[in-house]
Amino acid sequence: MKYGVTRDYVIGLEFVTGTGDLVRVGRRTAKGVVGYDLVGLLVGSEGTLGIITEITVKLRPLRDPERTIAGYFPDLVSAGRAVTAVAAAGLTPSALELVDRTCLQAVDDWKNMGLSTEADTVLLGRIDTPGAQGDAEAALMEQVFSDSGAGFAVVSSDPQEAELLFAARRLAYPALERLGDVLTEDVCVPKSQVAPVLAEIQAIAARHDTVIANIAHAGDGNLHPLLITQPGDAAARERAQLAFHEIIDVALAAGGTVTGEHGVGLLKMDGLHAELSAPVVELHRAIKSAMDPAGILNPGKVFRAHG
Amino acid sequence: MKYGVTRDYVIGLEFVTGTGDLVRVGRRTAKGVVGYDLVGLLVGSEGTLGIITEITVKLRPLRDPERTIAGYFPDLVSAGRAVTAVAAAGLTPSALELVDRTCLQAVDDWKNMGLSTEADTVLLGRIDTPGAQGDAEAALMEQVFSDSGAGFAVVSSDPQEAELLFAARRLAYPALERLGDVLTEDVCVPKSQVAPVLAEIQAIAARHDTVIANIAHAGDGNLHPLLITQPGDAAARERAQLAFHEIIDVALAAGGTVTGEHGVGLLKMDGLHAELSAPVVELHRAIKSAMDPAGILNPGKVFRAHG
Numbered sequence: 001m002k003y004g005v006t007r008d009y010v011i012g013l014e015f016v017t018g019t020g021d022l023v024r025v026g027r028r029t030a031k032g033v034v035g036y037d038l039v040g041l042l043v044g045s046e047g048t049l050g051i052i053t054e055i056t057v058k059l060r061p062l063r064d065p066e067r068t069i070a071g072y073f074p075d076l077v078s079a080g081r082a083v084t085a086v087a088a089a090g091l092t093p094s095a096l097e098l099v100d101r102t103c104l105q106a107v108d109d110w111k112n113m114g115l116s117t118e119a120d121t122v123l124l125g126r127i128d129t130p131g132a133q134g135d136a137e138a139a140l141m142e143q144v145f146s147d148s149g150a151g152f153a154v155v156s157s158d159p160q161e162a163e164l165l166f167a168a169r170r171l172a173y174p175a176l177e178r179l180g181d182v183l184t185e186d187v188c189v190p191k192s193q194v195a196p197v198l199a200e201i202q203a204i205a206a207r208h209d210t211v212i213a214n215i216a217h218a219g220d221g222n223l224h225p226l227l228i229t230q231p232g233d234a235a236a237r238e239r240a241q242l243a244f245h246e247i248i249d250v251a252l253a254a255g256g257t258v259t260g261e262h263g264v265g266l267l268k269m270d271g272l273h274a275e276l277s278a279p280v281v282e283l284h285r286a287i288k289s290a291m292d293p294a295g296i297l298n299p300g301k302v303f304r305a306h307g
Numbered sequence: 308m309k310y311g312v313t314r315d316y317v318i319g320l321e322f323v324t325g326t327g328d329l330v331r332v333g334r335r336t337a338k339g340v341v342g343y344d345l346v347g348l349l350v351g352s353e354g355t356l357g358i359i360t361e362i363t364v365k366l367r368p369l370r371d372p373e374r375t376i377a378g379y380f381p382d383l384v385s386a387g388r389a390v391t392a393v394a395a396a397g398l399t400p401s402a403l404e405l406v407d408r409t410c411l412q413a414v415d416d417w418k419n420m421g422l423s424t425e426a427d428t429v430l431l432g433r434i435d436t437p438g439a440q441g442d443a444e445a446a447l448m449e450q451v452f453s454d455s456g457a458g459f460a461v462v463s464s465d466p467q468e469a470e471l472l473f474a475a476r477r478l479a480y481p482a483l484e485r486l487g488d489v490l491t492e493d494v495c496v497p498k499s500q501v502a503p504v505l506a507e508i509q510a511i512a513a514r515h516d517t518v519i520a521n522i523a524h525a526g527d528g529n530l531h532p533l534l535i536t537q538p539g540d541a542a543a544r545e546r547a548q549l550a551f552h553e554i555i556d557v558a559l560a561a562g563g564t565v566t567g568e569h570g571v572g573l574l575k576m577d578g579l580h581a582e583l584s585a586p587v588v589e590l591h592r593a594i595k596s597a598m599d600p601a602g603i604l605n606p607g608k609v610f611r612a613h614g
Contacts (some may be wrong), residue, residue: 005338008315021586029495030527032564033313033351034571034579035609037593040347044340061397090368132439188336220337257339264341272341279328284342286597291590303342
């Protein structure tokens with residue numbers, strides 16, 4: 001969360017254009033503003049503007065050790081409120097992850113980690129500010145968790161315990177896949193909207209009789225509701241699809257985006273057209289035509305070619 | 308230096324397109340990957356792709372207090388070596404600025420600050436890491452300055468003194484303008500190339516009998532050689548132009564870019580065509596045509612419209 005996303009580190013590219021040229025764009029320097037930012041245009045274009053053959057990234061020095069702060073919340077929404085409160089307290093954690101009861105239960109059923117008996121929803125924060133100030137920030141986050149309704153909040157003094165908690169976070173997705181087919185959402189909302197959007201997601205799950213588990217890169221407002229259906233249950237699949245689209249509508253109404261990190265492909269194409277205005281889609285079409293005049297680069301993906 | 312450049316903070320834009328639409332692109336969220344990065348494409352396009360009418364920026368918490376580390380070097384090139392050594396030591400200063408003898412002298416002649424008697428070239432570093440680790444990093448930078456040849460290096464314990472040094476840095480440009488016409492360079496080179504490129508700039512100054520003062524956002528490798536000529540001296544102006552273009556050639560040969568932050572406009576148009584390959588310029592033309600089909604947005608700037 002503190003250090004941004006991969007695209008922030010891509011400073012140069014080599015790629016094959018739609019007309020068959022092998023070109024190099026970007027730079028090797030810390031700064032540079034010569035011409036259009038074609039690196040940024042290519043990153044996230046999902047193969048529709050060129051085929052990337054080499055990537056130049058900038059590096060950071062190795063990070064400082066982190067402290068882990070765990071908060072055990074009685075419900076999803078109070079955990080969401082804590083996320084907003086962490087930002088409001090001026091904290092910039094290196095990570096702030098959310099794992100809900102359904103995920104904890106699925107991990108426990110698989111790995112017997114004993115997490116689901118202790119919390120409905122877990123927030124896992126990390127602080128890598130060095131020294132006494134880092135200790136103070138970790139203590140502040142613990143306090144913010146408590147003030148936001150956590151039944152239990154602690155700065156972990158045990159690296160193995162902290163690692164176990166993050167292992168549970170990482171195991172959530174494969175654990176859920178053991179339960180059925182998983183349809184993965186990827187909406188991202190303003191930090192102030194995390195709690196109300198999580199509440200809406202719960203209401204959508206109830207309304208459509210669909211199991212929705214939640215993991216989230218919560219500190220970024222990047223939510224991953226995971227809609228679970230049983231293979232072969234077409235009616236359940238249809239209900240999940242309705243829920244999926246309602247979550248998108250809720251995220252957009254909250255000032256969010258349909259995809260925080262996974263991209264559009266085919267799955268979020270309707271979402272893209274819901275999020276972007278018609279003239280902005282026209283700009284996409286114009287740029288696509290300009291860079292891929294023959295229409296041979298990953299055709300039919302990301303946005304509809306015609307209105 | 309530590310926190311990147313303004314473009315890294317622009318996450319949303321409203322702009323008027325070349326076809327007269329008022330559009331909104333980007334996001335209000337921490338992350339988002341829906342469609343092409345039109346925000347990044349517009350930032351730095353110098354008015355050639357749209358007229359920006361509103362900008363959404365992300366904010367950071369207020370920064371921690373900084374320590375200032377000053378290094379007084381006997382020559383430009385040893386200061387340049389110190390810049391590379393700071394990066395190699397794993398330090399990420401919040402600022403690392405360079406001011407050379409010509410600038411110090413010009414500031415002294417104007418403001419009587421007494422700087423030019425103490426150093427040929429000054430490096431000013433800042434560290435905002437909190438607490439004891441920040442103190443250790445500042446001490447390490449002081450040591451790196453000394454090891455790189457500084458005759459005097461110190462972590463300033465006096466905020467007023469530190470402010471005075473940065474005031475001299477800020478006054479350098481207006482002080483030089485009192486000496487004549489100033490032609491401002493803006494090349495940016497890899498951090499490893501700062502010292503050799505500064506040596507080449509000195510050689511170019513001597514070869515073309517041109518006064519070249521140097522200020523630099525040195526930690527980013529962003530150099531601002533300032534070529535000074537007397538108004539009306541056409542021969543000197545011509546020599547300065549030759550020097551200007553040779554500096555660009557040197558920067559490109561070192562793996563750098565012709566413009567680190569100022570942009571292209573008309574002044575660096577030749578430089579852009581030297582830096583970018585013909586197919587990359589063609590991509591610029593294609594994108595320009597796509598987004599400004601009537602050619603009405605700041606026409607004739609940044610790159611030549613035809614090959």
